[in-house]
Amino acid sequence: xxxxxxxxxxxxxxxxxxxxxxxxxxxxxxDAFYGVxxxxxxxxxxxxxxxxxxxxxxxxxDAGLLERHPDPEHRGRALYRLTADGRSLWPALxxxxxxxxxxxxxxxxxxxxxxxxxxxELEPGxxxxxxxxxxxxxxxxxxxxxxxxxxxDPVTAALxxxxxxxTPLDA
Amino acid sequence: xxxxxxxxxxxxxxxxxxxxxxxxxxxxxxDAFYGVxxxxxxxxxxxxxxxxxxxxxxxxxDAGLLERHPDPEHRGRALYRLTADGRSLWPALxxxxxxxxxxxxxxxxxxxxxxxxxxxELEPGxxxxxxxxxxxxxxxxxxxxxxxxxxxDPVTAALxxxxxxxTPLDA
Numbered sequence: 001x002x003x004x005x006x007x008x009x010x011x012x013x014x015x016x017x018x019x020x021x022x023x024x025x026x027x028x029x030x031d032a033f034y035g036v037x038x039x040x041x042x043x044x045x046x047x048x049x050x051x052x053x054x055x056x057x058x059x060x061x062d063a064g065l066l067e068r069h070p071d072p073e074h075r076g077r078a079l080y081r082l083t084a085d086g087r088s089l090w091p092a093l094x095x096x097x098x099x100x101x102x103x104x105x106x107x108x109x110x111x112x113x114x115x116x117x118x119x120x121e122l123e124p125g126x127x128x129x130x131x132x133x134x135x136x137x138x139x140x141x142x143x144x145x146x147x148x149x150x151x152x153d154p155v156t157a158a159l160x161x162x163x164x165x166x167t168p169l170d171a
Numbered sequence: 172x173x174x175x176x177x178x179x180x181x182x183x184x185x186x187x188x189x190x191x192x193x194x195x196x197x198x199x200x201x202d203a204f205y206g207v208x209x210x211x212x213x214x215x216x217x218x219x220x221x222x223x224x225x226x227x228x229x230x231x232x233d234a235g236l237l238e239r240h241p242d243p244e245h246r247g248r249a250l251y252r253l254t255a256d257g258r259s260l261w262p263a264l265x266x267x268x269x270x271x272x273x274x275x276x277x278x279x280x281x282x283x284x285x286x287x288x289x290x291x292e293l294e295p296g297x298x299x300x301x302x303x304x305x306x307x308x309x310x311x312x313x314x315x316x317x318x319x320x321x322x323x324d325p326v327t328a329a330l331x332x333x334x335x336x337x338t339p340l341d342a
Contacts, residue, residue: 008217011268011272012271012272012280013264014198015272015275015281016268016274026184030182030184092267093184096191096266099259100185100186101183101186102183111182123296125296144181
């Protein structure tokens, strides 16, 4: 089997992929940007084996991209929140998401990311073309715009509606 | 085993990862941006099993990111060149590379990507902060700046020196 590291590749891309290159990892982080914090919500939305989710979350915590906090509503369970290091991945994740959406279908975005202050869709690089600023995560509103495919699970339904980035899912 | 697609994830990121999310694929594309075109040069630089490289190149050609051209110097062999679709991945790949380099070591970049016109290092989003333009690939000069680790193979050595993006390795 192919291993997880790229020891011979002295390159920032290889270092990035060692942390976020495993299958499902970037989709877990995407959900964290949208406010998913609970193991069960990740599991519901991503529909991946729970053992894989457990392993990926542990890797992300060990790498310092997610932090475990006690869940005030569920004794003994954790909330997983992005660290500053994790948040710094947003420009790359957004650029990859835009590239994937641009290649798919009719050119309509699958999900919008708008600058709350002016309502403008962000450029792939994460700047607002109207205000010419790099928009902080807290000032981005995201909304699903591709055709709904009912029935959906509760997490998917919640993530369809307009919401501020990083707003906890149950808030 | 985990499959290759993310059928339940209606999202640009999932669509992107279905094309470029497999192990080694982004590093193959990185090399293509730096001018690597020949199977043997990819194999030398990446040091990955030839069967894996063959499969990844085939996937990238099928996805329309790379194109096969006859190699004028080696009858029966191919040159792999980025298509317009493949080139459009650059902003995402560059952002991910910068993120990985920023997390590693002493904050010094591992490789620079400069705007040829003014010599300024590009921002993670791919714009030149001096000229305030998104720099086309052909106007980017890249150079390895992290400490050399001899001995290196000929492809690695060639890719260390300053070079224009997309310039064929043997040119």
